[in-house]
Amino acid sequence: MIVPLLKNIGFLPLLTAAFLTFISVPAVIQAANYLGLIDDPKKRSHPAHTETRVIPRAGGLALYFGIVLASAIFIPFAKGIAGILLGAGLLMLVGLIDDYHDVHPYVRFGVNVVAAMLAVAGGAGIGFITNPVSGGIIHFDTVRWSFEFLGKHSILPIADLLAIIWLVWTANIVGWSSGVDGQMPGFVAISAIVIGILSFSQISIDNFPVWTGTALAFITAGAYLGFLPWNFFPQKIMPGYGGKSLAGFLLGTLAILSVAKLGTAILVLGVPLMDSFYVVTSRILARKNPTWSGRDHLHHRLLDAGWSKRKIALFYWGVSAILGMVALTVNARQKFFAVVMVAVIVLMLILWLKLSSIFLRKSASDNG
Numbered sequence: 001m002i003v004p005l006l007k008n009i010g011f012l013p014l015l016t017a018a019f020l021t022f023i024s025v026p027a028v029i030q031a032a033n034y035l036g037l038i039d040d041p042k043k044r045s046h047p048a049h050t051e052t053r054v055i056p057r058a059g060g061l062a063l064y065f066g067i068v069l070a071s072a073i074f075i076p077f078a079k080g081i082a083g084i085l086l087g088a089g090l091l092m093l094v095g096l097i098d099d100y101h102d103v104h105p106y107v108r109f110g111v112n113v114v115a116a117m118l119a120v121a122g123g124a125g126i127g128f129i130t131n132p133v134s135g136g137i138i139h140f141d142t143v144r145w146s147f148e149f150l151g152k153h154s155i156l157p158i159a160d161l162l163a164i165i166w167l168v169w170t171a172n173i174v175g176w177s178s179g180v181d182g183q184m185p186g187f188v189a190i191s192a193i194v195i196g197i198l199s200f201s202q203i204s205i206d207n208f209p210v211w212t213g214t215a216l217a218f219i220t221a222g223a224y225l226g227f228l229p230w231n232f233f234p235q236k237i238m239p240g241y242g243g244k245s246l247a248g249f250l251l252g253t254l255a256i257l258s259v260a261k262l263g264t265a266i267l268v269l270g271v272p273l274m275d276s277f278y279v280v281t282s283r284i285l286a287r288k289n290p291t292w293s294g295r296d297h298l299h300h301r302l303l304d305a306g307w308s309k310r311k312i313a314l315f316y317w318g319v320s321a322i323l324g325m326v327a328l329t330v331n332a333r334q335k336f337f338a339v340v341m342v343a344v345i346v347l348m349l350i351l352w353l354k355l356s357s358i359f360l361r362k363s364a365s366d367n368g
Helices: 002-035 059-074 079-100 105-121 157-176 183-201 212-231 240-257 262-268 270-285 298-304 309-329 332-366
Strands: 128-130 137-139 145-148 152-155
Touching: 002 059, 002 212, 059 079, 059 212, 059 240, 079 105, 079 212, 079 240, 105 157, 105 240, 128 262, 157 183, 157 240, 157 270, 183 212, 183 240, 183 262, 183 309, 212 240, 240 262, 262 270, 262 309, 262 332, 270 309, 270 332, 298 309, 298 332, 309 332
Parallel strands: none
Antiparallel strands: 128 137, 145 152
């Protein structure tokens, strides 16, 4: 059953989005250079940057173009998809502004909240999740507020609030794991494909036509695959803040549209998730602002350990692919224990790299 569905629902949307994104990148590169949407390390010093060349940014514009156009072709217009694309468009626009001049982290955070609210207003709430211990269902849609305003509307306060928190979180953790060439587009495409395959059995969701989540998952995967040749080492364009936050926002939304596949998204995004958890926790403990960027992410530590950018990108892709295959073959309870195992392994890797760097620095100092 999956093969014909993949052919009809996934294959064509993926190829279309990949093609549209790929052919739009050269025009975006020219526009970025003309408008000054570039990354120049000499003019825009940033502790998290790993690039020494002058590189065009604004990759989010090409990604958004491919996603919107492919969605218009393959997904029937509905309130739900309109809310998602409006939220994605807001992230892309703020991303373009950030590509020209750095936007304050608090402003970006506020924009993330508004974008999430637009998606939730379209119906992308977390109505329930599977209990990873008992296998039962935990409902968040039992509380409902209904009102009349140009028609009947409903608000699910708990489900909607959880969805907003989830979307803001995913928009940030994916963006934080995009420090080297090709790193982010590869694992985003893999994650979207896994969610897309698991969404084949989805039921209809209010405000979303059947197969919306499946089609959007493969469209998202296609867009980032189409962008990857331009972003892989040596990159010719960066995704920019728009492309990074757009990826996390869409993956978070896809997990909701696939009928609360939050556990799948958490597992496939295990490395970015635990990296962000460690970074935020360590910054808070050090009394630093967790929203300000620094050179303390896993890819920075791997670079300092001597890994090449290509090797780091392939590492992220490989881990995401392995975890994706695991997600396709286990139940909710097994998925929970897999997430715990990944969390422990990633945290051990981060701590080992941190301790190794301290030891090596001390040795170098003693050696004069």
